[in-house]
Amino acid sequence: MTALAPALWGSTYLVTTELLPPGRPLLAATMRALPAGLLLLLVTRRLPKGDWWWRAAVLGALNIAVFLALLFVAAYRLPGGVAATVASMQPLLVAVLAAVLLGERLRAWTLLCGLAGAAGVALLVLRADARLDPIGVAAALGSAVVMAVGLVLGKRWVAPAPLLxxxxxxxxxxxxxxxPVMLAVxxxxxxxxxxxxxxxxxYLCLICTALTYVLWFRGLGALPATRITFLSLLSPLVATVLGWLVLGQGLTAWQLLGAVVVLGALAVAQRPAPGGKSTPGGESTTVGRPGTLAVTGRASNGVREDGRERAGRT
Structure with a gap:
C-alpha cells in the first residue's frame, strides 16, 4: 500500500504538463497541499496539542512546503532527468540519518542498493545532452535533503493522534x-x-496528495525508514512508463536496463534483517512455533508493548 504513494506521484509530471496552467509551479504546489490539508482537518475535527503545534509546522515545512518549492525550482531549471537523478540520492541520505537519529543499523547492502538505485534512475531518465544549472542542482539536492530529514523526524516523533x-x-x-510565497512570487x-x-x-489534491500522503505516513509508522525511502524510486519509473504510454515517448534499451536496476535495488532493499536481530526499524523479532511471531517495539502511540498484548487486543 505504501508503494502506491510514490507510484501515483510519478503521474504528477504528466498531469502538470497536460492539464495545469503553464508557468505556475507554486500555484500547483499550494493547490495540492492546502485544500487537501483543510479537507482532512474537516473530516477529523482535531487540532494539534502541546509540542505538536511546532512539530506539525516543522514537518509540514520539510515534507510539504520547502520540499515542493525546491522540487519545482529544480524542475524549471533542470531537465527532468537531471532533477530525478539528483533526487534519487534520497535513500542514501535517509540511511545515514536513520543510523544517526533512529539507531537503525547502517548496512553495506543498503548503501549498495542506494547507489544502484541512483544509477538505475540515471539510466532511466538522464540524457547525454542534459545541461547542468548550479541553482537547479542545488535545489534538487536540497529537496532530497529536506524530504530525508522530514521522513526521519516523522519516524522519530510519534504523534498521539490518528493518522488522518x-x-x-x-x-x-x-x-x-x-x-504567501506563491502570492509574492x-x-x-x-x-x-x-x-x-x-x-x-x-487530481493532484485528492489523489496525489490527500490519499498518497495518508498512505506514505501510514507506511512510515509501520516500516523502517531505510526501507520505505527506497519506494520513492518508483516515481521516475512510473513517470517514464506514462510518458511512453500516454505521450508516445520512446524507450531505449538503456532505459529498460535502468528500469530493471531500479526494481532490483528496490526489491533487495526490502529484505528484512537477519532473524533474531533488531530490524532496521528498531524492532526486535523472535520466531516461536510455526505461524507465530512475537514482536517487541514501539507502538503507534509511543508506548512499548509486546506481541501478546497486541494479539490479545486484536
Whole structure:
C-alpha cells in the first residue's frame, strides 16, 4: 500500500504538463497541499496539542512546503532527468540519518542498493545532452535533503493522534507556508481557469496528495525508514512508463536496463534483517512455533508493548 504513494506521484509530471496552467509551479504546489490539508482537518475535527503545534509546522515545512518549492525550482531549471537523478540520492541520505537519529543499523547492502538505485534512475531518465544549472542542482539536492530529514523526524516523533489528523496538520501547515510565497512570487491565480485546469488540480489534491500522503505516513509508522525511502524510486519509473504510454515517448534499451536496476535495488532493499536481530526499524523479532511471531517495539502511540498484548487486543 505504501508503494502506491510514490507510484501515483510519478503521474504528477504528466498531469502538470497536460492539464495545469503553464508557468505556475507554486500555484500547483499550494493547490495540492492546502485544500487537501483543510479537507482532512474537516473530516477529523482535531487540532494539534502541546509540542505538536511546532512539530506539525516543522514537518509540514520539510515534507510539504520547502520540499515542493525546491522540487519545482529544480524542475524549471533542470531537465527532468537531471532533477530525478539528483533526487534519487534520497535513500542514501535517509540511511545515514536513520543510523544517526533512529539507531537503525547502517548496512553495506543498503548503501549498495542506494547507489544502484541512483544509477538505475540515471539510466532511466538522464540524457547525454542534459545541461547542468548550479541553482537547479542545488535545489534538487536540497529537496532530497529536506524530504530525508522530514521522513526521519516523522519516524522519530510519534504523534498521539490518528493518522488522518496528523497528515492534515502537515498538509495544512505546508499549504499555509506556501500561500504567501506563491502570492509574492507568482501573484494571484489566473482569473479564468479551464475545466482541464480544475480537473488537474482536483487530481493532484485528492489523489496525489490527500490519499498518497495518508498512505506514505501510514507506511512510515509501520516500516523502517531505510526501507520505505527506497519506494520513492518508483516515481521516475512510473513517470517514464506514462510518458511512453500516454505521450508516445520512446524507450531505449538503456532505459529498460535502468528500469530493471531500479526494481532490483528496490526489491533487495526490502529484505528484512537477519532473524533474531533488531530490524532496521528498531524492532526486535523472535520466531516461536510455526505461524507465530512475537514482536517487541514501539507502538503507534509511543508506548512499548509486546506481541501478546497486541494479539490479545486484536
Amino acid at each position: 489528523a496528523v497528515t492534515g496538520w502537515q498538509l495544512t501547515a505546508g499549504g499555509v507556508l506556501l500561500l 507568482e501573484g494571484p491565480p489566473p482569473a479564468h481557469l479551464t475545466g482541464e485546469n480544475w480537473a488537474g488540480f482536483a
